[in-house]
Amino acid sequence: MEQGRVRKVVIAGGGTAGWLAGAALAHQFRDLLDITLLESEQIGTVGVGESTVPPIRNFHRFLQIDEQEFLRAVAGTFKLSISFENWRRHGDRYIHPFGITGQSTLVCAFHHFWLDSLRRGMSSDLGDYCLETLASREDRFDLPQQPQVNYSYHLDAGLYARFLRQRAESHGLKRVEGKIREVRQHPDSGFVQALVLEDDQVIEGDLFIDCTGFRGLLIEQTLKTGYEDWHQWLPADRAVAVQTEPVGPPVPYTRAIAHQAGWRWHIPLQHRVGCGLVYASKHMSDDEATAKLLHDVGAPPIRDPWRVPFRSGRRLKAWNKNVVSLGLASGFIEPLESTSLHLSMTAIVRLIEAFPNEGMPSALIEQFNETSRKEMEHVRDFIILHYHANQRDEPMWQACREMELPDSLSIRLRAWRERAHAWQGANELFRVDSWTHVMWGQGLMPEQAHPLARALPDAELQRFLTGVREPLQRAVAKMPSQQDFITRYCAAPAAVWGSRPRTVSA
DSSP states (O other): OBSOOOOEEEEEOOHHHHHHHHHHHHHHHGGGOEEEEEEOTTSOOOOOOOBOOTTHHHHHHHTTOOHHHHHHHHTOEEEOEEEEESSSSTTOEEEEESSOBSOOOSSSOHHHHHHHHHHTTOOOOGGGGBHHHHHHHHTBOOOOSSSOOOOEEEOOHHHHHHHHHHHHHHTTOEEEEOOEEEEEEOTTTOOEEEEEETTSOEEEOSEEEEOOGGGOIIIIIITOOOEEEOTTTOOOOEEEEEEEOOOSOOOSEEEEEEETTEEEEEEEOSSOEEEEEEEOTTTSOHHHHHHHHHHHSOSOBSSOOEEEEOOOEEESOSEETTEEEOGGGTEEOOSTTSOHHHHHHHHHHHHHHTOOTTSBOHHHHHHHHHHHHHHHHHHHHHHHHHHHSOOOOSHHHHHHHHSOOOHHHHHHHHHHHHHOOOOOOTTOSSOHHHHHHHHHHTTOOOSOOOGGGGGSOHHHHHHHHHHHHHHHHHHHHTOOBHHHHHHHHTOOOHHHHTOOOSOOOO
């Protein structure tokens, strides 16, 4: 244990990561901590996406957030899946759904039975056995009790930060406006002691949370923690984003559309659409990317495009001395698969679990950092899969197909190719179904399925598949369109629609 008791927490930086931390800490600790969040209206926040993954619902339950209130406040829509277009090759499309696919046994996953049915000449698509895929195809959404729908959200991240701020301040958090001029450290330990603002205010603290974005003002510029670069596996290093008017009802999925030097996102909200182009600067210039984005979005923009340079990788320590880094300050993989908010949320939960109220516990800090590393590497491998498994002929995609992979990903791909085996490790975000849909969708064909799948006679296998598929089809047929459901359940008031934040958080 080092240093003294922790009673004052200072969050450096706002944006979504800062206000997520502020809302969670204020909700959990209430009067036990003095929490201050420091941000500056003069410093913009990075806009690289407004899409989430299903565990956000668990985090919201943790904070006792009412879903309908939240969705109205952020002009949110529902997300059942991601539609991947042109990734394997131009013209291809597959869906990565959030739900469970089929019915598995204890030792044999459903996809083995489906793969063996193809070998026997029974024609169907893997997505035919997933409620979320079927609903995505029809642009439908509902919240039936059975079968349950696994979903996430599209949200206006600027409005989300505002929503979280209101909750945090209602629980006692203090916000200070200002820019940091100096970081004061203990002369012996190097621990951060205070932040000095440009107006000479001094903000003292015991624990500091760095949410200063890519700059990493505390974790890197002050503590020199170090950064592990993943550019050799993830070639994209820039994005250009824009917001457009909606040209149709919102679909219940994010679109990820590959192009010659990266990919483009399309995220529908109630009042607008968030769009962006991710690209490798080695293969596309900034001007080319901006022109391509504006050409491809197919809708009038409501603000000028803005550019976001980034480096895929992670901080060598997410927690160093008395500084915990969150969001972009702790690392960034890239917008694909919408994991940025999720990684902030899991780090916040880990921090609360290991909160250093009596000082900095070295063992818990080491565990925090090791868990953070494994979590980031798992997400990294899943993202690399999308780039590596392709049949496109442009230089960037050829290089991705031929690159040497991390050992952890190589093992997964060999296990899939040799026996269609996929798994989800402890604390990993992406489930077996996620790996299965993406590997199959990207064109990785396994040599054989599990031998137990061959044991079912043809007629019995056909009955099994039909028995899985038809109830899902009937359930989807009863669902309303997503637009009709939103109108009834969580339509944002006009005051929200007319409020366009100056910046959009990552």
